[in-house]
Amino acid sequence: xxxxxxxxxxxxxxxxxxxxxxxxxxxxxxxxxxxxxxxxxxxxxxxxxxxxxxxxxxxxxxxxxxxxxxxxxxxxxxxxxxxxxxxxxxxxxxxxxxxxxxxxxxxxxxxxxxxxxxxxxxxxxxxxxxxxxxxxxxxxxxxxxxxxxxxxxxxxxxxxxxxxxxxxxxxxxxxxxxxxxxxxxxxxxxxxxxxxxxxxxxxxxxxxxxxxxxxxxxxxxxxxxxxxxxxxxxxxxxxxxxxxxxxxxxxxxxxxxxxxxxxxxxxxxxxxxxxxxxxxx
Ligand SMILES: Cc1cc2nc3c(=O)[nH]c(=O)nc-3n(C[C@H](O)[C@H](O)[C@H](O)COP(=O)(O)OP(=O)(O)OC[C@H]3O[C@@H](n4cnc5c(N)ncnc54)[C@H](O)[C@@H]3O)c2cc1C
Ligand code: FES
Numbered sequence: 183x184x185x186x187x188x189x190x191x192x193x194x195x196x197x198x199x200x201x202x203x204x205x206x207x208x209x210x211x212x213x214x215x216x217x218x219x220x221x222x223x224x225x226x227x228x229x230x231x232x233x234x235x236x237x238x239x240x241x242x243x244x245x246x247x248x249x250x251x252x253x254x255x256x257x258x259x260x261x262x263x264x265x266x267x268x269x270x271x272x273x274x275x276x277x278x279x280x281x282x283x284x285x286x287x288x289x290x291x292x293x294x295x296x297x298x299x300x301x302x303x304x305x306x307x308x309x310x311x312x313x314x315x316x317x318x319x320x321x322x323x324x325x326x327x328x329x330x331x332x333x334x335x336x337x338x339x340x341x342x343x344x345x346x347x348x349x350x351x352x353x354x355x356x357x358x359x360x361x362x363x364x365x366x367x368x369x370x371x372x373x374x375x376x377x378x379x380x381x382x383x384x385x386x387x388x389x390x391x392x393x394x395x396x397x398x399x400x401x402x403x404x405x406x407x408x409x410x411x412x413x414x415x416x417x418x419x420x421x422x423x424x425x426x427x428x429x430x431x432x433x434x435x436x437x438x439x440x441x442x443x444x445x446x447x448x449x450x451x452x453x454x455x456x457x458x459x460x461x462x463x
Contacts, residue, residue, distance in 0.1 A: 183263035184218075187240060192322045195247040196290055197256050198232070199264075204239030206269050212297040213275030213389070213421060216243065217397040219266040220254045227251050228394045228416075230294035230366075231270065244293035244322065250446045271397045272420045276387070279306045281361035284354065284384075285331075286312045286375055288367020289320065291389070295366045296323050296330075302364075303330045310354060311335070314371065318343035348374055360384050365424065369433055376424030386424035390415045392435055407431050 188200035206216065215230045233242040247256045258264065275298045283302055287295035292313045303309055311331040315321045316339045328334040335354075336344030348371070354360070355378070363386040365375045372388040379386045392415050395401040399417035406415050407428035413419065 183265060184267045185263050186258055186260055187238075188242075189258075189260045192244060192293075193320050195256075196244060196293075196320065196322060197247070198242060198244045198293070199255075199258070200240050200242045201264060201267070202239055203241045203267055206267065207234040207236050207239050207241050210234045210241060210270040211274035212277065212294075212301045214270035214272050215294075215397075215420065216241070216267050216269030217271060217394065218255075218264055218268070220251055220258070221265060224254070225251055226268075226395060226397070227255075228271070228391070228397060230291070230297075230389075232293045232297050244290060246290035249443050250450050253447070254450075268397065272416060273418075275301065275364070275421060277301045277305050282308045282310065282359060284310045284312065284351075284360045284363045285327075286314075286348075286351075286363065286365040286367070286371070287327075288314045288365075288371040289316070290322070291366040291368075292322050292327070294389075295364075296326055298364060298366075299327055299330050308332050310360070312337065312348075312351065312354075314338065314348065314367070316340065348378075351375070351378055355379070355382055355384070362387070363424075364421075365389070369429055369436065372424060372427075373429040376427065376429070380425045387421050388424040388427060389420050390422055390427065390432060391420065392432060393438065406435075 185202045186199050190198040192198050210231050215228050217226045217228050229243045229245050231241055232244050245252050247253045285299050309331040310333040311327045312335045314337040318338055363379050365372050366389040376386050392404040394416050395403040397416045399414050404415040405412050408422050409426040
């Protein structure tokens with residue numbers, strides 16, 4: 183049982199939990215994730231970690247309520263116990279002094295980007311950070327990321343704050359030498375950034391989020407194609423060279439269960455299962 187010691191609402195449908203999990207907190211590094219279940223018969227959902235506190239024995243993660251399980255999770259309150267959390271899983275982000283690093287975060291994945299940005303900053307890199315969301319209300323951790331970065335930019339799809347879209351990244355690449363790019367967010371964003379940096383020869387590391395089940399390399403659900411080879415994102419990643427990823431295949435695989443996901447969310451909403459925040463219904 184993993185007790186929630188802090189719950190915050192960062193933006194509409196985006197929640198942050200700090201959870202007592204000393205065994206995980208002792209081992210976690212930026213770039214890693216956990217797989218949790220909201221009840222014994224619930225599905226396993228992967229969530230990246232945003233922070234850990236070894237003294238308090240806690241881990242922090244941020245999630246977007248997009249479907250059945252994340253909505254159920256959002257109904258847990260301070261003091262409630264999450265029955266099952268496995269981790270840390272995946273390989274940690276490579277952290278060393280690269281020089282100038284452009285860090286791009288989109289949507290809810292701006293949150294775990296903060297963990298990586300903090301580590302890259304401590305390693306002595308100059309950081310240029312770009313965060314983006316559909317609309318300005320969904321931007322999170324603006325101040326924290328701005329404080330850690332030499333340059334900081336905001337973009338929104340509708341132009342409600344900062345630049346409209348990511349086209350302005352071209353100006354950043356024209357203006358100065360970038361040694362490395364890291365990107366976390368929707369797969370379309372990862373693809374766009376990788377396509378921009380490939381002709382410039384800038385090493386680009388993207389975090390992939392295919393559907394996962396066991397998170398331990400056994401089920402094959404998370405397979406992705408990288409440099410023409412099959413990789414399992416949970417054990418070989420989740421970070422890969424963006425210039426080698428077959429993004430179109432990943433997009434197709436991510437959408438594989440859309441009809442079932444929609445039905446499941448609707449079914450549980452109508453039957454009150456989501457309202458209960460547990461597995462009943
Ligand atoms: C390594 C990794 C790290 C992630 N980190 C975060 C995070 O920090 N914060 C966050 O909000 N979300 C994160 N996600 C996405 C999160 O796991 C999904 O949003 C969640 O599983 C959706 O479940 P649902 O039942 O609420 O929605 P559903 O309606 O079941 O699914 C909505 C969408 O989420 C994706 N998804 C569904 N099930 C899974 C699954 N088992 N594994 C991966 N993706 C799935 C699919 O693209 C699907 O279309 C991460 C995913 C991966 C693979
Ligand atoms: S989630 Fe099963 S192999 Fe990666």
